[in-house]
Amino acid sequence: MTQRNKPQQRLCASALMLGILLSGCAHRSMDSASANGLDVAVAWKQTAAEYEALYYQAYNLARMQLQGALDRRQPGEPTLAVILDMDDTILDTRDYWAQLLKADQDFFDDQRWDDWIPQNRVRAAPGALNFLQFCAANQVEVFYVTSRNQGDPTYQYALAHLIENGFPNADTDHLTVLTDSSNKQIRQAEIASSHNVVLLMGDNLNDFSRAYYVDGVAARKALLQQDRDLFGSRYILLPNPTDGHWVRAIFGDSEPLPSNDNRRQWHDAATGNQP
Numbered sequence: 001m002t003q004r005n006k007p008q009q010r011l012c013a014s015a016l017m018l019g020i021l022l023s024g025c026a027h028r029s030m031d032s033a034s035a036n037g038l039d040v041a042v043a044w045k046q047t048a049a050e051y052e053a054l055y056y057q058a059y060n061l062a063r064m065q066l067q068g069a070l071d072r073r074q075p076g077e078p079t080l081a082v083i084l085d086m087d088d089t090i091l092d093t094r095d096y097w098a099q100l101l102k103a104d105q106d107f108f109d110d111q112r113w114d115d116w117i118p119q120n121r122v123r124a125a126p127g128a129l130n131f132l133q134f135c136a137a138n139q140v141e142v143f144y145v146t147s148r149n150q151g152d153p154t155y156q157y158a159l160a161h162l163i164e165n166g167f168p169n170a171d172t173d174h175l176t177v178l179t180d181s182s183n184k185q186i187r188q189a190e191i192a193s194s195h196n197v198v199l200l201m202g203d204n205l206n207d208f209s210r211a212y213y214v215d216g217v218a219a220r221k222a223l224l225q226q227d228r229d230l231f232g233s234r235y236i237l238l239p240n241p242t243d244g245h246w247v248r249a250i251f252g253d254s255e256p257l258p259s260n261d262n263r264r265q266w267h268d269a270a271t272g273n274q275p
Contacts, residue, residue: 036106037266041241042097052126054239059127062199062236063134069198070138079141081195083188085202086146088240090128091161095121097242107258108243114150117157124165125238136168141195143169145187149179182245185210203240217249217269 045051062082069080087093096116100109135142144162148154155177162170176187184207191197205212205220208230212223231237248254250269256262 036101036104037263038097038101038106038242042094042101044241045094045097051239055126055128058201058236058238059131061232062201063131065233065236066135066138066140066198069196070140078194078196079139081141081143081191081197082135082199082201083143083145083191083197084200085184085204085207086144086158086161087122087148088125088203088243089201089207089238090125090132090144090167091165092123092125095123105258107262108247108255110255117148117150118153120160120164122161122165124167129166132167140198141169141174142167143174143176143191145176145178145184147178147182147184154179182206182213183210199234199236201236201238203238204244204246205237206245208235213245215249215252217246220246220249 066080066082073080084090096113099116100112103109103112105112132142144158144167146158148158150157155175158177159170159172159175162175176184178184178187188197188200200208202208205224209223209227212220214220214223227235243254245254247256251262251265256265
């Protein structure tokens with residue numbers, strides 16, 4: 001190339017570099033604008049066959065454990081029972097999370113949840129109805145213990161969700177709704193005093209024992225090690241990557257506010273920097 005063309009060459013190179021830098025800035029800006037910590041978790045719940053497979057696996061395992069208890073049952077023994085959580089255990093809440101993302105929210109929103117509950121868009125989770133029908137066909141009582149609070153109609157909403165989805169024992173004797181606490185252990189103990197409780201099922205360790213309601217990730221994991229032999233036998237856990245007391249272990253709050261500090265804390269937890 002001739003000396004005369006070098007200034008033009010430098011000009012072209014500078015323009016190219018500027019274009020690359022601007023493109024990179026625009027790309028980072030779009031990434032920043034579209035980044036939502038819930039996207040991947042909700043996309044997995046919405047699209048992954050593996051997500052539904054884990055539900056079928058859990059309910060198949062529950063049926064195997066229950067069948068064993070039925071085979072061992074002796075005349076005169078207390079009635080067999082199972083105790084289940086509702087949301088994300090027997091009920092599919094994926095529609096709520098889709099609505100949350102459509103509203104460009106990246107943290108659980110309690111008011112949106114309360115508005116969504118009465119819309120009757122709650123459906124049976126994969127495998128739940130078949131398992132509970134198996135319970136009913138074998139005279140196993142089903143108890144539902146859930147934590148919800150949508151004001152005065154809370155109980156009626158929960159009961160309606162059981163009835164509309166065709167779940168057995170959908171009545172006031174078998175449904176407990178805790179509106180001011182997530183401590184299910186008291187009601188579980190009451191049921192166990194008159195029934196042989198074979199299984200507890202939920203999407204949250206706190207659905208099995210109040211002992212798991214502790215601060216810190218490490219503390220929950222340590223308790224899990226103590227109970228690890230109960231999972232798959234007495235405790236059946238359903239998958240939930242979007243909410244629960246595992247979130248409280250990170251933030252100290254099950255429903256942290258959508259702040260930049262909390263978004264950084266999500267990132268720290270994901271990268272292994274959570275204490």
